[in-house]
Structures are given as C-alpha cells and as structure tokens.
Amino acid sequence: MSRKLDAKIPAGPLAEKWDTHRFEMKLVNPANKRKFSVIVVGSGLAGASAAASLSELGYQVSCFCFQDSPRRAHSIAAQGGINAAKNYRNDGDSVQRLFYDTIKGGDFRAREANVYRLAQVSVDIIDQCVAQGVPFAREYGGLLANRSFGGAQVSRTFYARGQTGQQLLLGAYQALEKEIARGGVTMYSRHEMLELVVVDGKARGIIVRDMLTGELESHAADAVILATGGYGNVFYLSTNAKGCNVTATWRAHKKGAAFANPCFTQIHPTCIPVSGDHQSKLTLMSESLRNDGRVWVPKKREDCGKDPSQIPEADRDYYLERKYPSFGNLSPRDIASRAAKEACDDGRGVGPGGRGVYLDFADAIQRLGRKAIEERYGNLFEMYQRITDEDPYTRPMRIYPAVHYTMGGLWVDYNLMSTIPGLHVLGEANFSDHGANRLGASALMQGLADGYFVIPYTLGDYLATTKLEKVTTDHPEFVAAKAAVEERTKKLLSVNGTRTVDSFHRELGKIMWDKCGMARDAKGLQEALQEIPKLREEFWRNVKVLGSAEGLNQSLEKAGRVADFLEFAELMCLDALQREESCGGHFRTEYQTEDGEAKRDDERFAYVAAWEYAGEGKPPILNKEPLTFENVHLSTRSYK
Amino acid sequence: MSASLHATGKGMNLTLHVWRQAGPGAAGRIVDYAAPDISPDMSFLEMLDVVNERLIAQGEEPIAFDHDCREGICGSCGLMINGSAHGPMKLTTACQLHMRSFKDGDDIWIEPWRAKAFPVIKDLVVDRGAFDRIIQAGGYISAPTGTPQDANALPIPKADADLAMDNAACIGCGACVAACPNASASLFTAAKITHLGSLPQGQPERDRRALAMVAQMDEEGFGGCTLHGECQEACPKGISIDAIMQMNRDFVRASATAVQAKEWSGAA
Numbered sequence: 001m002s003r004k005l006d007a008k009i010p011a012g013p014l015a016e017k018w019d020t021h022r023f024e025m026k027l028v029n030p031a032n033k034r035k036f037s038v039i040v041v042g043s044g045l046a047g048a049s050a051a052a053s054l055s056e057l058g059y060q061v062s063c064f065c066f067q068d069s070p071r072r073a074h075s076i077a078a079q080g081g082i083n084a085a086k087n088y089r090n091d092g093d094s095v096q097r098l099f100y101d102t103i104k105g106g107d108f109r110a111r112e113a114n115v116y117r118l119a120q121v122s123v124d125i126i127d128q129c130v131a132q133g134v135p136f137a138r139e140y141g142g143l144l145a146n147r148s149f150g151g152a153q154v155s156r157t158f159y160a161r162g163q164t165g166q167q168l169l170l171g172a173y174q175a176l177e178k179e180i181a182r183g184g185v186t187m188y189s190r191h192e193m194l195e196l197v198v199v200d201g202k203a204r205g206i207i208v209r210d211m212l213t214g215e216l217e218s219h220a221a222d223a224v225i226l227a228t229g230g231y232g233n234v235f236y237l238s239t240n241a242k243g244c245n246v247t248a249t250w251r252a253h254k255k256g257a258a259f260a261n262p263c264f265t266q267i268h269p270t271c272i273p274v275s276g277d278h279q280s281k282l283t284l285m286s287e288s289l290r291n292d293g294r295v296w297v298p299k300k301r302e303d304c305g306k307d308p309s310q311i312p313e314a315d316r317d318y319y320l321e322r323k324y325p326s327f328g329n330l331s332p333r334d335i336a337s338r339a340a341k342e343a344c345d346d347g348r349g350v351g352p353g354g355r356g357v358y359l360d361f362a363d364a365i366q367r368l369g370r371k372a373i374e375e376r377y378g379n380l381f382e383m384y385q386r387i388t389d390e391d392p393y394t395r396p397m398r399i400y401p402a403v404h405y406t407m408g409g410l411w412v413d414y415n416l417m418s419t420i421p422g423l424h425v426l427g428e429a430n431f432s433d434h435g436a437n438r439l440g441a442s443a444l445m446q447g448l449a450d451g452y453f454v455i456p457y458t459l460g461d462y463l464a465t466t467k468l469e470k471v472t473t474d475h476p477e478f479v480a481a482k483a484a485v486e487e488r489t490k491k492l493l494s495v496n497g498t499r500t501v502d503s504f505h506r507e508l509g510k511i512m513w514d515k516c517g518m519a520r521d522a523k524g525l526q527e528a529l530q531e532i533p534k535l536r537e538e539f540w541r542n543v544k545v546l547g548s549a550e551g552l553n554q555s556l557e558k559a560g561r562v563a564d565f566l567e568f569a570e571l572m573c574l575d576a577l578q579r580e581e582s583c584g585g586h587f588r589t590e591y592q593t594e595d596g597e598a599k600r601d602d603e604r605f606a607y608v609a610a611w612e613y614a615g616e617g618k619p620p621i622l623n624k625e626p627l628t629f630e631n632v633h634l635s636t637r638s639y640k
Numbered sequence: 641m642s643a644s645l646h647a648t649g650k651g652m653n654l655t656l657h658v659w660r661q662a663g664p665g666a667a668g669r670i671v672d673y674a675a676p677d678i679s680p681d682m683s684f685l686e687m688l689d690v691v692n693e694r695l696i697a698q699g700e701e702p703i704a705f706d707h708d709c710r711e712g713i714c715g716s717c718g719l720m721i722n723g724s725a726h727g728p729m730k731l732t733t734a735c736q737l738h739m740r741s742f743k744d745g746d747d748i749w750i751e752p753w754r755a756k757a758f759p760v761i762k763d764l765v766v767d768r769g770a771f772d773r774i775i776q777a778g779g780y781i782s783a784p785t786g787t788p789q790d791a792n793a794l795p796i797p798k799a800d801a802d803l804a805m806d807n808a809a810c811i812g813c814g815a816c817v818a819a820c821p822n823a824s825a826s827l828f829t830a831a832k833i834t835h836l837g838s839l840p841q842g843q844p845e846r847d848r849r850a851l852a853m854v855a856q857m858d859e860e861g862f863g864g865c866t867l868h869g870e871c872q873e874a875c876p877k878g879i880s881i882d883a884i885m886q887m888n889r890d891f892v893r894a895s896a897t898a899v900q901a902k903e904w905s906g907a908a
Contacts, residue, residue: 056785068768071772072708072715076714077713077714086791128785128788129791130841131781131789131841133783133841133842135808138797138801139798142795142801143792144792160805160808161805167808174781175784175785178780180776187772241708241710242708242709243708275681276681278690280683280689280710283710383712502689546702551663552663
C-alpha cells in the first residue's frame with residue numbers, strides 16, 4: 001500500500017507561487033506567538049538561523065546541539081561561498097538563471113517550485129548577512145566582490161576569504177546568542193537527540209541525552225524542527241566533521257517520516273587524497289580553487305611517478321578542458337569527480353596508491369602573480385601544505401574526490417514539513433532543493449533560505465491552522481520513547497564483545513564506498529545488501545563499548561550513531577538499486593552513454609523516491625512523488 | 641592496522657604523558673602510555689585515535705578529547721601539547737598538527753586547557769561555555785531577520801572589511817586563554833569587538849558592546865590582560881594583539897561617554 005505524497009505546491013505561475021502562498025498562509029497573532037513552543041535540533045546555518053528568527057518573532061524556542069557550543073556546527077567548515085542572484089556583475093544573472101542552473105545542476109531531479117523560491121530569497125540572504133556584520137570580501141570601491149563556481153557561467157558567488165561558512169555561521173550564531181540573552185531561546189549544548197516523540201500523529205517532542213551527565217531528558221513542544229545535517233559519514237571517510245550523523249533523521253524516519261532519495265550523495269572532486277590506514281577524515285579544498293587551478297594527469301602511465309615539473313606540457317592531459325571545453329575546470333562536481341576516477345582507473349593517477357590528480361596553479365601564478373593567488377586562496381594553500389608537507393605554490397596540488405554532501409534527506413513538502421505533521425526539516429537534512437547533484441555554494445544558500453526566510457512563514461501557518469492539545473512529558477508516548485532509548489543504551493553497553501565501534505564504522509564505510517560510492521551497479525549493490533545486515537548482526541553481538549551510561553562517554557555516543565548508520569546504509573543501497581538510471585551524483589555503470597556520461601531515464605524515474613518505514617525486519621515501502629516540469633525543458637545535461 | 645604502518649618503515653615510537661581525570665570533581669593525574677609505530681603522516685588527533693583503539697582493546701577507557709571538523713575551523717579541539725597550546729607549530733590547531741613535527745623516541749605531554757573559567761569535564765575536555773556567554777553579552781549586531789537594505793547600498797572600504805575579517809577569523813578554541821599566564825580572555829573578546837567595531841553596521845551598539853562584553857569577561861573569572869602577548873603567539877588564526885588595544889580604547893571611550901551621559905542627565 002503506497003501513500004500519496006502531497007507536496008502542497010501552490011497554484012499559479014512559478015514566479016508568483018511564493019508571494020501568493022505567503023499571502024494565503026495564516027498568521028499567528030503577535031501576542032499569541034509566545035504561547036507556542038518550538039524545538040530546533042541542530043545549530044548550523046539552518047538550525048541557528050531558524051532558532052534566532054523564530055525567537056525574534058516571539059515563539060518560545062529550545063535549541064539543541066551535540067557540540068559544546070552552537071558555533072561549532074559543521075556549516076562552519078564550508079569554504080568557498082554562497083550563491084545569490086544579485087547580478088552585481090551585470091553578467092546576465094537573474095533569479096530565473098539561478099533557478100535554471102540549480103535545476104539543471106541537479107540533473108532534473110528537484111522540485112521546480114522549491115528551487116525557484118530558493119533563487120528568489122537568495123538575494124535577501126546577502127542583505128541580511130551584511131546587516132549582521134558578515135565580513136564578505138569587497139572590492140577597493142567598497143562594494144561586494146564575487147567569484148565563479150562550478151556549473152555556472154556567471155559570477156554570483158559571495159565569499160569571505162576561504163571561510164565563508166564560518167562567517168555566515170558566526171552571523172547566525174551571534175543572532176542566536178542575542179536571542180538566548182534576551183530569553184527567547186533556551187540553548188542545550190552537548191545534548192544529543194536520540195528519539196522523536198509523536199503524539200496523536202503529530203511531532204510533539206524529543207528525547208535527548210545530556211552528554212555530560214548521561215541523563216535522558218524529555219522535551220515537549222508544539223512543533224519540532226530538525227536541522228541536523230547530512231549522512232555523509234555513512235562512508236566513514238568523508239569531509240564531514242567526525243560528529244556528523246544520521247541519528248536524528250533516522251529516528252524520525254522510524255517514527256514515520258519518509259526518507260527521500262537517500263542514494264543521492266555528492267562526491268566532491270577537490271579533496272586531499274587518503275594518506276594511510278589511520279585516515280580519520282578527508283579534507284576538502286574549496287571548489288573555488290578550480291577558478292584558477294588547472295586539473296591534469298600525465299598522458300602516459302609511465303610518467304605518473306615522475307616529479308610533475310619534469311612532465312612537459314605536451315605530455316599532460318588537461319582532461320576537463322579537453323572533454324568539456326565550455327565549462328572546462330568549472331564542470332559540475334559529479335562530472336569532475338567521475339572524470340578523476342576514470343583517469344585513475346586508467347592507471348594515470350598520481351601520488352600514493354595512484355588515487356590522485358593534479359590541480360595546478362602555475363599558469364594562474366604567472367598570469368596574476370603570487371600575491372593575487374595568496375589573497376584568494378592563502379588559507380587553503382596553507383592547509384594543504386600542513387597536511388601533505390608539499391608547497392602548492394611550487395608544486396601542483398594532488399586532489400581526489402571524497403564524499404562531501406548528501407542531497408537526499410527527509411522528504412518535505414513545499415512548507416518544509418515532513419510526512420509527520422509538525423515535524424519540519426531544514427538544510428542538508430531535507431531532500432528538497434538539489435535534486436541529484438548540488439552546485440557549489442548552494443548549500444549555504446539553502447540552509448539560510450530555509451532558516452531565515454521560509455520556516456518563519458510556514459511554521460506560523462502550521463501553528464495557526466492545527467489544533468494542538470496540550471501535551472506534557474509524562475504522556476505515555478514520552479515515557480515509551482524514553483524507555484526505548486534506555487533499553488538501546490543498556491544493550492550497547494552490555495554486548496562487551498571484541499571489536500571497537502570505529503572498526504565497524506570503517507568496515508561499513510568501505511562497503512559503501514566500494515559499492516554505493518562514485519559508481520554503482522546492481523551486482524555490487526546486491527552484494528552490499530547482503531553484507532550490511534551481516535555486519536549489523538555482528539555489531540550487536542561483538543561490539544565493545546566501555547564505560548557507563550552516566551557521564552561523558554564518547555564511545556557510547558559513537559556506538560549509537562554507528563548503529564543507526566548500519567540500518568540506514570541498507571536503505572541507501574536499496575534506493576540506489578531501484579533507481580535504474582544515472583543522474584547527477586548517482587551513477588549506475590549500466591546506464592551510461594557511449595562517451596561515459598550519465599544516462600537519465602525521465603520516462604521511468606522522474607520522481608522522488610520517498611521511503612516509508614514499515615517496521616522492524618520488514619522491507620521499507622517505496623512511495624513516489626512524480627516530478628513535473630512546467631517551466632524548464634528536460635534536456636540532457638551538457639557542459640561540453 | 642599496525643602491520644601496514646610497519647610496512648611503510650616510518651613508524652615512530654613515542655611516549656605519551658596524558659592528563660586523565662574521571663569527572664569534573666575528580667582528582668586528575670598524568671598517566672603514561674606507549675605509542676609505538678606512529679606514522680609521521682598522521683594528524684595529532686589520529687595518533688590519539690590509534691592510542692584509544694589500543695586502549696579499548698585492552699579494556700581501558702579511551703582518552704576523552706573534544707574534536708569535530710578536524711580541519712582547523714570548528715575550534716573544538718584544544719590541547720596543551722608539551723606546554724604549548726595546540727602544540728609546537730605556529731598558526732595550527734591540534735587537529736592540523738601532524739606527527740612529522742615529532743621524532744622517534746619523543747616524550748609528549750598532553751594536558752587540557754588550564755583556566756579557572758574553563759573547568760575540566762573529563763580528561764582533556766573542558767567547559768568553554770564562558771565564551772558563549774561573552775558573545776551573549778553583546779557580541780552581535782542587532783539586525784533581526786527581515787529585508788534590510790540592499791547589501792551594496794552600504795559600501796565598506798576594503799581595508800575596514802579586511803580588518804573585520806582578520807578578527808572575525810577567531811574560532812573560539814580558547815588557546816589564547818590557555819596560553820596566557822593570567823588566563824585572560826582578552827584576545828577572544830577583543831577580536832569580536834574589533835570585528836564588529838570595524839564595520840559601519842557595528843557602530844550604533846559599539847559602546848554598549850565594549851562595556852558589556854568586558855564586564856562579562858570579568859564576571860566569568862578570566863584574568864586581566866598584562867600584555868604578555870602569549871595569546872597572539874598561540875592563536876591558530878593569527879589574530880593580532882592590536883585587537884586588545886582597540887578593545888581598551890573602545891572600553892575607555894565608552895566608559896567616559898557613560899560617565900558624561902550620567903553627568904548630563906544629573907545636571908538636567
């Protein structure tokens with residue numbers, strides 16, 4: 001039995017939908033807002049901006065994060081920039097163009113209405129951030145500077161050196177701290193959400209663990225917002241922070257929230273290659289580097305071991321410029337990543353293990369001077385040198401693709417509400433705007449759009465139009481949810497086996513990278529679907545988690561997250577298996593064109609795959625939301 | 641894992657002396673651990689991961705330490721390594737420090753940040769909540785979400801924007817406090833005051849911000865600044881002590897303005 005998914009897309013012409021909807025939505029009277037309580041889980045760009053904005057409106061907000069301070073959320077690590085259709089360069093940008101680039105970049109697997117709204121509010125985000133004191137890069141005339149990013153032929157990316165995510169997050173964090181001081185937001189740092197509580201079919205609260213005391217707390221509210229980021233750490237090695245996890249969204253999924261397109265994961269083309277078995281995470285080098293760096297590998301396999309300076313120009317293969325002459329080094333992420341993999345699979349990779357390609361700045365340094373390059377990328381070059389002990393000013397960087405972002409996430413309608421009424425999902429945690437591939441500098445845009453400019457309106461409509469009974473934390477659903485968490489914690493601590501949590505996580509990551517990574521096929525996915533349940537079974541039989549449930553126990557925290565990844569990974573592979581086409585970051589080797597490009601199948605797969613949890617041990621139910629394109633023509637994506 | 645490190649032939653043998661403390665009230669002590677076979681390509685935290693995996697295998701609780709992004713920007717990690725905040729390398733957080741900075745046979749002393757305002761929670765983990773409260777006191781520009789004027793309606797000279805950015809680069813790790821003989825939070829506080837005070841948007845609240853943030857810093861139990869300059873040496877983001885001069889100027893001016901305002905209102 002499959003459920004009909006209503007995306008609640010407003011009627012009317014695309015460009016008027018959001019305005020019309022904003023007018024039609026019900027408002028909560030200013031004096032009544034303080035009577036409503038809202039829980040926000042996560043304090044990154046989406047969570048912090050939502051918590052601050054809702055508090056400014058007058059709602060009583062509680063905000064939770066697992067880090068020791070909301071300022072540490074992983075949005076902080078975003079480097080390159082944030083897109084906005086300001087057209088300050090007079091180079092032909094517009095809301096329509098940003099909309100089209102995003103839809104096309106996502107390989108026509110995103111909802112038109114959501115993406116158009118994103119492009120519309122992008123301009124407000126920059127204004128808001130400047131008003132907060134975000135120190136964006138400026139020209140000598142005092143106006144804002146821009147740079148270009150992959151998948152676009154206009155210059156619409158705003159940036160703050162190589163630390164744009166940090167500066168935007170600190171802007172939102174400062175707004176959040178302002179509201180904490182004012183008493184509008186109660187902040188719970190070092191608290192991890194372990195369960196969602198649903199009462200009478202509506203999201204009414206969460207169970208969290210105070211990570212310092214180990215105590216489980218119940219929190220009730222009128223609505224719950226998840227802004228808990230993506231699930232890239234299912235691969236173990238990714239550019240995500242170590243703490244990023246799927247637990248909050250997975251727990252919500254098991255309580256009834258549909259999970260959409262989990263197989264849509266993004267592999268970022270410019271990361272520092274793996275250096276050894278000890279590797280604990282991968283480090284991204286901003287895509288902005290591709291503005292000035294040229295990607296190449298040796299033409300001849302026997303040159304791979306040579307010092308790059310000894311390889312003459314004629315023996316270098318600038319493969320992106322060769323294959324995609326109009327976008328060249330600025331081809332979208334999925335395309336650039338696969339091209340790197342192909343070159344390495346062809347035996348022309350460089351560096352340890354042959355899994356690397358060069359990103360060369362020699363031409364740019366000659367053209368612009370070292371100082372200009374330092375100004376643009378200084379901190380990235382320093383970081384590269386610290387990690388690799390090589391000087392990128394004199395020797396080309398070595399890069400290789402790594403898991404970076406997950407386009408999939410909890411299914412939401414136009415109002416950002418999941419299939420559980422009252423549960424809203426923002427930022428990377430939802431699936432809505434990036435289709436099968438996200439363009440660079442669009443994650444920051446989406447996180448802030450959702451938090452500053454969408455949820456303040458749509459949440460009000462939900463609260464104004466929904467009958468909410470008073471619920472307290474002694475309700476049986478809270479008691480049951482808390483007992484379930486206690487039980488799981490006890491179980492994790494009592495296995496007392498022989499393998500560490502990390503060893504399971506690494507093994508899971510290897511299965512996922514090999515079989516559900518940059519390229520997938522039915523055979524590999526079926527193997528993974530055999531291997532994952534076996535590994536999960538062993539985990540619950542043989543994991544070793546020391547210490548107790550009381551007090552700070554980092555092994556226990558990790559164990560709970562890995563246990564959820566071990567369940568989630570299976571859904572990801574199932575999703576990849578059912579999608580018998582290639583699109584964006586989802587590349588099924590069986591479905592490619594003669595020259596190795598992704599071959600989409602719009603007849604059969606122009607839909608959102610929204611998976612419904614069916615109960616322990618039962619196969620999940622696949623519900624489909626058809627994607628209809630009224631404003632763009634479905635075309636084969638070409639960057640040639 | 642160790643087999644493959646052996647295969648590289650580059651493994652170092654180190655001795656760690658690590659602060660272990662079971663909980664906030666518990667007594668702590670230095671415990672010695674052998675760390676054999678460490679690759680120079682590991683980050684410092686990856687070295688601790690390896691040691692922890694071995695401890696768990698032996699049934700010993702792993703060493704607790706804060707960390708998250710492991711790329712030097714979230715500010716979670718903070719360790720005193722051989723008496724230096726974040727270790728021997730300038731402009732580098734502990735997570736970005738690599739073991740090639742050490743040599744075979746080295747002894748490494750690892751301790752938490754030491755400051756009254758940063759109480760130890762467990763092992764190497766401390767409570768830096770005081771920093772959030774300093775920001776709450778005034779480390780923001782009150783610009784509620786709405787539709788402000790167009791961003792380019794307010795040109796900002798590049799030099800001002802650059803100075804703001806230099807100071808906004810602070811990651812809130814607390815190395816400045818840990819390095820300071822007085823455990824002062826002046827560099828942290830001053831960086832935010834200078835970031836916001838360098839921009840035209842930050843002017844209306846400038847006086848109030850300086851007074852409130854400085855007062856909160858004192859209330860949290862951080863020491864006073866006596867211009868040793870250790871903070872600037874330890875700062876992984878290279879924030880200059882010039883910020884502290886700026887903070888002092890702003891504070892003095894704001895205090896004088898406040899006194900004057902009081903006198904005027906008294907006269908009226």
